[in-house]
Each structure stands twice: as structure tokens, then as C-alpha cells.
Amino acid sequence: MNERTATSDTATAFFEQLAERGHEPLLGKAHGTVCVELMDGTSTETWLVTIDRGDLTVFQGTANADCTLRASRELFGQVVTGEVNAVAAVLRGAIGIEGDSELLVLFQRLFPGRSGAAATESDTGARGASR
Amino acid sequence: MSTGLVKILDGNTFVVSDASGDIDASRTDPTGLFSYDTRYLSKWVLTIDGQRLNSLSTDDLNYFEARFFLVRGTGTVYVDAKLSVIRQRAVGDGFHEELTLLNHDDQAVDLTVRFDAASDFADLFEVKDALEKKGTYSTSVERGELELGYERDTFARATRISSSVPAQVDGEGMTFKLRIEPHGEWTTDLDVVTAFVPASGMSRSRTRYARDGGSGRSNMESNLERWLETAPRIECSWEPLKPTYRRSLVDLAALRFSPPIAGGQSLPAAGLPWFMTMFGRDSILTSLQALPFKPELAATTIHALGTWQGTRVDDFRDEDPGRILHEARYGELPAFEERPHSPYFGSADATPLYVVLLDEYERWTGDTKLVREFEHEARAALNWIDQYADLMGNGYIWYQRRNEETGLENQCWKDSWDSISYRDGRIPSFPRATCEIQGYAYDAKVRGARLARLVWKDAALADRLEREAAELKRRFNRDFWVESDEYFALALDTEGKQVDALSSNIGHLLWSGIVDTSKAKAVVRHLMGPRLFSGWGVRTLAAGEGRYNPIGYHVGTVWPFDCSFIAWGLRRYGFKEEAARIAAGILDAAEFFDGRLPEAFGGYERSVTRYPVEYPTACSPQAWSTGAPLLLLRTMLGLEPIGDNLVVDPTLPAGLGYLELLDIPGRWGRIDAFGRERVEAEPPTGLRRQLGSTPAPRSSRQRARRRT
Numbered sequence: 001m002n003e004r005t006a007t008s009d010t011a012t013a014f015f016e017q018l019a020e021r022g023h024e025p026l027l028g029k030a031h032g033t034v035c036v037e038l039m040d041g042t043s044t045e046t047w048l049v050t051i052d053r054g055d056l057t058v059f060q061g062t063a064n065a066d067c068t069l070r071a072s073r074e075l076f077g078q079v080v081t082g083e084v085n086a087v088a089a090v091l092r093g094a095i096g097i098e099g100d101s102e103l104l105v106l107f108q109r110l111f112p113g114r115s116g117a118a119a120t121e122s123d124t125g126a127r128g129a130s131r
Numbered sequence: 132m133s134t135g136l137v138k139i140l141d142g143n144t145f146v147v148s149d150a151s152g153d154i155d156a157s158r159t160d161p162t163g164l165f166s167y168d169t170r171y172l173s174k175w176v177l178t179i180d181g182q183r184l185n186s187l188s189t190d191d192l193n194y195f196e197a198r199f200f201l202v203r204g205t206g207t208v209y210v211d212a213k214l215s216v217i218r219q220r221a222v223g224d225g226f227h228e229e230l231t232l233l234n235h236d237d238q239a240v241d242l243t244v245r246f247d248a249a250s251d252f253a254d255l256f257e258v259k260d261a262l263e264k265k266g267t268y269s270t271s272v273e274r275g276e277l278e279l280g281y282e283r284d285t286f287a288r289a290t291r292i293s294s295s296v297p298a299q300v301d302g303e304g305m306t307f308k309l310r311i312e313p314h315g316e317w318t319t320d321l322d323v324v325t326a327f328v329p330a331s332g333m334s335r336s337r338t339r340y341a342r343d344g345g346s347g348r349s350n351m352e353s354n355l356e357r358w359l360e361t362a363p364r365i366e367c368s369w370e371p372l373k374p375t376y377r378r379s380l381v382d383l384a385a386l387r388f389s390p391p392i393a394g395g396q397s398l399p400a401a402g403l404p405w406f407m408t409m410f411g412r413d414s415i416l417t418s419l420q421a422l423p424f425k426p427e428l429a430a431t432t433i434h435a436l437g438t439w440q441g442t443r444v445d446d447f448r449d450e451d452p453g454r455i456l457h458e459a460r461y462g463e464l465p466a467f468e469e470r471p472h473s474p475y476f477g478s479a480d481a482t483p484l485y486v487v488l489l490d491e492y493e494r495w496t497g498d499t500k501l502v503r504e505f506e507h508e509a510r511a512a513l514n515w516i517d518q519y520a521d522l523m524g525n526g527y528i529w530y531q532r533r534n535e536e537t538g539l540e541n542q543c544w545k546d547s548w549d550s551i552s553y554r555d556g557r558i559p560s561f562p563r564a565t566c567e568i569q570g571y572a573y574d575a576k577v578r579g580a581r582l583a584r585l586v587w588k589d590a591a592l593a594d595r596l597e598r599e600a601a602e603l604k605r606r607f608n609r610d611f612w613v614e615s616d617e618y619f620a621l622a623l624d625t626e627g628k629q630v631d632a633l634s635s636n637i638g639h640l641l642w643s644g645i646v647d648t649s650k651a652k653a654v655v656r657h658l659m660g661p662r663l664f665s666g667w668g669v670r671t672l673a674a675g676e677g678r679y680n681p682i683g684y685h686v687g688t689v690w691p692f693d694c695s696f697i698a699w700g701l702r703r704y705g706f707k708e709e710a711a712r713i714a715a716g717i718l719d720a721a722e723f724f725d726g727r728l729p730e731a732f733g734g735y736e737r738s739v740t741r742y743p744v745e746y747p748t749a750c751s752p753q754a755w756s757t758g759a760p761l762l763l764l765r766t767m768l769g770l771e772p773i774g775d776n777l778v779v780d781p782t783l784p785a786g787l788g789y790l791e792l793l794d795i796p797g798r799w800g801r802i803d804a805f806g807r808e809r810v811e812a813e814p815p816t817g818l819r820r821q822l823g824s825t826p827a828p829r830s831s832r833q834r835a836r837r838r839t
Contacts, residue, residue, distance in 0.1 A: 092285050092466035093285040093287060102438060113445025114445050
């Protein structure tokens with residue numbers, strides 16, 4: 001139960017950090033609104049991320065989105081920590097997607113890899129820990 | 132691939148059946164209906180009164196449709212010809228099959244027609260590696276339709292089979308009981324549709340089928356016609372070139388793959404049946420070959436590979452920021468992270484080649500908009516070369532997989548285990564720096580500098596890249612040059628020693644421009660010498676090397692795609708006649724394969740075998756083999772975009788007479804190129820007239836002209 005709370009917090013923390021970041025060069029060519037629906041039992045929490053050439057606005061509520069990503073809160077927590085790969089999760093139906101697939105592919109650039117190095121400045125990122 | 136199999140495809144959906152249209156696959160047979168790397172039908176067998184049918188003939192109407200003419204009989208000499216059975220099948224989000232029975236008898240006939248259907252829902256990787264399934268199967272019969280299902284956790288796939296004439300449907304197929312009057316006919320349509328089933332509770336929609344019955348066949352037909360009509364036209368005096376050219380265009384059309392993000396646009400997949408997916412290296416090299424003919428393929432490749440570019444360090448996928456993917460897969464094993472292909476990044480050459488393609492694309496099309504749009508990705512790719520690929524910290528691209536279980540060991544195009552060796556046959560340890568990748572890195576920096584100056588307006592970056600390129604070239608010509616025999620080593624090992632086998636890779640170095648002009652002549656002497664040049668093309672590994680084997684995958688066979696880039700390299704350094712000789716050998720070989728060049732053929736001396744011996748397990752059609760004749764047309768005509776013009780500087784092999792390529796698309800609009808032969812290569816060696824060695828049949832006037 002403690003672990004579950006931890007991953008739930010991770011999901012929220014991801015959006016809070018995204019809001020603080022304000023601009024993300026990896027999304028420089030992205031334009032549109034991504035809706036993330038986090039499902040927890042019977043309740044659903046909705047986060048919206050509007051991307052305008054890399055400028056990010058994060059908010060909760062309802063709005064017209066160009067694409068939607070739907071996952072359990074727990075699973076999404078694992079995606080944003082790099083334990084679970086988002087693309088693989090989509091292929092096995094654990095994450096549902098709808099709408100503009102190109103925007104979704106760009107959005108998944110924000111998730112870290114399995115070895116834990118987060119996507120930050122792609123041009124100057126540090127080398128993998130395993131080397 | 133096995134012979135006698137009939138393959139039809141559309142994008143990454145394809146059907147492989149036997150000559151009678153049946154599918155009866157064991158777990159490891161590569162037959163069935165496949166889509167997105169999953170087998171949706173492993174059994175599809177037609178019987179009449181309990182007996183299977185014999186094939187009279189098969190028509191490959193188009194790459195996406197086939198017609199099977201069948202009769203009853205037991206396979207003996209005598210067949211009962213009173214009943215004709217015709218199956219016409221078209222692929223497209225599953226397949227559509229029209230079954231027609233014709234009764235030629237004066238008597239009415241009562242028949243029981245049955246289709247047995249089943250699916251093992253195997254992942255392509257499971258078919259290749261004979262792995263066990265972990266999920267559960269289901270069948271359901273509803274409203275006269277049969278649905279086959281497979282589930283593992285949240286992963287679900289389904290196949291739905293329906294018919295236009297009502298059938299008795301059970302869990303293992305469908306049966307029609309029918310009567311055909313004298314000289315009458317009976318027909319039914321069957322639809323087999325594939326589905327990704329969304330996770331329960333994760334989507335509001337029900338099972339998503341790729342389409343709802345019907346057929347997109349007429350669309351596909353007009354699409355293929357448009358594709359052929361908009362390609363440059365060819366006129367030449369050597370007849371076999373025309374069908375080879377047409378075969379290349381049709382196969383290239385068949386090999387198109389539309390990744391979901393490309394807005395319906397296509398890029399070249401790598402090959403049928405295993406490789407109908409996005410590949411970094413194959414998609415880029417084929418796009419380069421096809422640039423003078425189908426520049427839109429390059430645009431989609433740049434778009435799709437750029438969008439999927441690596442952004443993080445992920446050891447399982449061998450991903451780094453800026454790295455261009457190697458291969459993307461959609462089946463069960465990647466879905467459960469049992470294979471890293473979601474996507475996998477273990478390629479050391481795709482990333483510099485991405486920048487090379489972007490620049491070459493702009494030179495042909497003038498499409499600076501796309502170059503601006505993918506500036507971030509191109510910069511990240513250039514950055515990858517120095518920041519992530521230089522594993523030894525000495526200024527070269529090295530590769531060593533971080534996923535030691537399911538990653539790729541050899542991350543260059545020669546990706547088999549024994550492809551990189553010393554002369555004495557020893558195999559170096561990892562990491563390795565193969566020579567051609569250093570050439571690509573040099574070219575990427577030079578071309579990146581041009582784009583930085585021209586489009587991104589970043590003179591500082593351009594200066595830096597040019598400086599780095601010059602420095603790389605200087606070091607490379609020192610470190611890789613095998614002084615004693617005057618060629619470039621295949622690779623460097625971890626101690627910085629030369630992996631000194633003589634290989635075709637030195638031809639790619641000419642293409643990239645990294646070779647000092649003073650060394651080019653010696654390199655060409657090796658490429659055209661008896662150890663490398665077989666008479667058909669350049670062997671992957673020189674005869675006499677420790678691991679040389681004329682039918683070894685990367686250690687002695689001749690690869691048409693390899694030769695096409697070598698010919699381009701020869702042109703770059705001014706060796707036009709040598710380029711024409713290679714073009715002659717490969718195009719001549721193409722005639723033996725009805726215009727469809729295999730992935731590789733044996734490295735036997737041409738004068739010994741007199742025909743090119745196909746490599747036993749090669750896949751065909753394969754994209755970069757399909758692209759080889761296209762690039763060879765470019766090199767023979769010496770097509771080179773300079774500014775807003777297309778320069779034509781032809782050197783044709785003997786026997787080609789004249790060659791015209793009409794309506795070449797590019798930044799100039801459409802332009803025609805024309806060439807007439809002037810080079811005569813080796814004397815005749817074979818029984819048959821050979822391009823590049825024996826004058827083709829020609830009019831006396833032409834012969835007279837040649838004598839003067």
C-alpha cells in the first residue's frame with residue numbers, strides 16, 4: 001500500500017515538475033493538447049498538457065485535447081520513473097491511446113529510460129551510468 | 132525463403148500461402164496471415180467433400196492480390212476437370228477472398244465446401260525462434276461469423292472471419308453445403324479481418340477492427356498506377372533494363388510502409404516477409420537510392436525516424452539521446468519487454484546516415500522547410516556522434532551493445548557474428564569501430580555544416596563541424612590505412628590496432644568522401660581487382676582472407692545494394708568507368724532474377740559459374756536490393772544536383788547503347804537525362820551476351836560508329 005502511494009505521488013510530481021519546467025526543447029515541434037487520464041478504482045483524474053512549440057502549460061480539468069493517454073495511476077507512475085516503457089505498454093493494451101499519434105510519440109520523449117536517466121537537455125545529456 | 136510460396140502484401144500486412152492458396156503452418160513455418168508482426172491466421176485450408184485441391188496455376192496479379200486456379204484430384208496424373216475452383220485473394224487490413232466454383236458437367240453437383248481456420252497468434256520473433264506462447268486462446272461464433280482470439284494479461288488480438296453466403300460456422304471453420312446446376316457457378320466472398328483489442332476498461336470503443344469487410348482493392352490498384360505514372364520513364368537500347376526498372380518500382384511500391392505517425396505517407400520497409408517495418412539503416416539507404424525517382428520516401432523517412440529519435444539513456448533498448456532507431460516492432464514480445472524493439476536503437480550507422488539523408492534530400496528537392504523542421508533532431512544526431520558513440524574517447528564511432536541478452540552484437544550493416552575479422556580470421560572483441568561508419572560520420576559533419584550555414588543560419592556550428600570533419604579525415608587516413616597493401620582496414624580493435632581484412636567496406640569510404648585523394652587510386656585498384664571484384668560485383672570480403680567464403684553471408688557474397696553505393700563512391704572520386712563496370716555486373720545479374728535482385732548472391736567468379744548463384748536464405752524482395760538498380764541508373768547517368776540544376780555526366784557500360792531517364796523530379800521541376808555508351812569493359816567471358824562485356828545486338832550503323 002505504501003508503495004502504491006509512492007507511485008501515485010510520482011504521477012502527480014511528474015506533472016508538477018513539467019509545469020515548473022515551462023519549456024521543453026524536446027517538444028520544440030509539438031503543437032497541441034495532450035490529455036492524460038489517470039484511473040484509480042472508479043475515479044479518474046485528468047491532466048492536460050498544452051504544448052506550443054515546446055512551451056508547456058499544465059492544468060487539470062476538461063478541455064478539448066488532440067490526443068488522450070489513458071492508464072491506471074499506478075502504471076503511469078511506473079512510466080514516469082522509467083520502470084515501464086510507455087510504447088510497450090501501449091502495444092500490450094495496458095495504456096490506451098486515442099487521437100493524434102504523432103503528438104503522443106513526441107510526448108513520450110518526456111519519459112525516462114529503464115536505466116533511469118531522465119530526458120533533459122538532449123544535446124548535452126550525460127552518458128549512461130552503465131558505461 | 133521457400134520456393135513455391137505465394138506472398139501478397141500491403142504495408143506490413145501480408146499473406147504467405149502455398150500454391151493452392153492454403154495456409155497450414157507449423158509453429159516455425161513462415162506462412163500465414165501476418166499483420167503488425169503477429170500471425171492472425173496459421174490455418175486456412177479449403178476442402179471440397181473433405182479433399183484438398185490441386186493447383187493448376189497461380190497468378191500474381193499484383194503485389195497485393197493473387198489468383199489460384201484449382202481442381203479436385205489426388206495429385207496423380209489424372210485430374211477431375213469437371214469442376215474449376217478459383218480463389219482470388221487481395222490483402223489489405225487482413226484479406227478478402229472470392230471463391231468461385233464452376234461446374235463444367237451436364238449434371239448438377241452437390242458439394243460440401245469447407246474452410247478450416249485457426250490462429251496461433253505467434254509473434255514474428257516466436258516464429259523465428261520457436262518460442263512457446265504464454266496466453267490463452269478463445270473462439271466464438273456469433274451472427275454467422277467466427278472470431279478467433281488470444282489474450283495475455285492486457286494484450287489481446289483477434290481475427291474475424293465472415294462470408295457473404297451464409298455458412299455453418301463452428302469453432303474451427305465454416306462449411307457451405309451447395310448445389311451447382313449443370314454449367315452453373317457458385318461464389319462467395321470471405322473476409323478475414325485483424326484486430327487490436329483495446330485493454331478492457333481502457334477504452335470506450337469496442338474491439339477495433341482494421342476495417343469492416345469490403346475491400347480497398349480498387350484504391351490500391353489506382354494507387355499503384357499513380358505510383359508508376361509519376362516515376363521517371365526510362366528509354367534504352369538494352370531491353371532487360373526496362374523490366375528491371377519496372378520491377379524495382381513495383382517492388383518499392385510493395386515495400387512501402389506507413390507508420391501511424393506519418394499521416395498516411397510511406398517509407399521503405401526492409402523486406403518481405405520478416406522485415407516489413409521501420410528500420411533506421413534500411414529505410415535511410417533505400418530512400419537515398421530512390422531519391423531521383425521517389426523523393427517523397429526520403430521525406431517520410433526523415434519525418435518518422437526523426438519523430439522516433441532517442442531522447443534518453445535506456446540500456447535495454449540501447450537508446451541514447453539523438454540516436455536514430457534500428458528497428459521497430461509491434462508484436463507480443465516487444466509489448467511485454469521480452470524483446471527491446473519498442474523501438475530498438477542498436478545501430479551505429481543510422482544516426483550519421485540520418486544527417487546524410489537530410490542533406491541529400493535538400494540538395495535534390497530544395498525542401499528547406501523539412502530541414503528546418505528537423506533541425507533539433509539533426510543537431511541531436513550530430514551530437515550523438517561525439518557525445519555517445521565515442522565509447523573509447525578517441526574520436527571514432529564505436530559500438531558495443533548494452534543489452535547483452537537480446538540486443539544486437541554487430542551494429543553495422545554487416546551484422547552477422549563473423550563479418551568483422553582480421554586477415555587471419557580472428558574476430559576482434561567489443562567495442563569495435565568499423566571503417567565505413569567513420570566515413571558516414573565524416574560525411575554527416577560535412578553535410579551538417581552545409582545545412583547549418585544554409586538553413587539553420589548557424590555559422591559557428593558549421594565552422595566547428597567542418598573543423599571536426601577535417602580532423603577526423605586526417606586521423607582516419609592515418610589510423611585505418613594499411614600501409615603495406617594500401618587499403619583501409621575493416622575496423623579498429625579496442626587496442627587501436629587494425630582489424631586488417633580487405634573488404635567491400637572500403638567502397639563506402641569513397642562514397643562518404645573521407646578518403647584522401649592520394650589514396651583513392653589504390654582503393655579502386657583493390658575494389659576492381661580479382662580478390663574483391665567477382666565480375667558481377669564487389670565481394671563483401673576479399674578472396675584469400677581467412678574467413679572468405681563465397682556463400683558466407685557477409686564474408687564473400689556480393690550484395691547488390693553494397694555495390695550500388697560503391698559505384699556512387701567511384702563516381703565521387705571520378706572513376707566513372709569503374710562505376711559503369713559495377714553497374715553492368717549488377718544489372719546483368721538482375722536479368723537472371725527477372726529484374727528482382729536478391730539480397731545477396733554468391734561471390735563465385737563470374738567466368739566460372741556464368742550465372743549469379745542466389746544466397747540460400749536471402750529474403751526477397753528486399754528494399755535496398757530493390758533500390759540498387761535505381762542508384763545504378765543515377766551513377767551511370769552521373770546525375771548530381773548542383774545548385775538549382777541537375778548535372779548529367781553519363782558513362783554507360785558497353786552494350787547499353789543509349790539510356791534516357793525522363794521526367795526526373797527535383798528542385799528544377801522535371802528534367803530529362805540522356806546518355807550514350809562510350810566505355811567498353813572486359814572481353815566476353817560467358818556463353819550469353821553480357822552487359823558490360825559483349826556488345827549487345829545493334830544496328831550496323833551503330834557498330835560502324837563505334838569503330839570510328
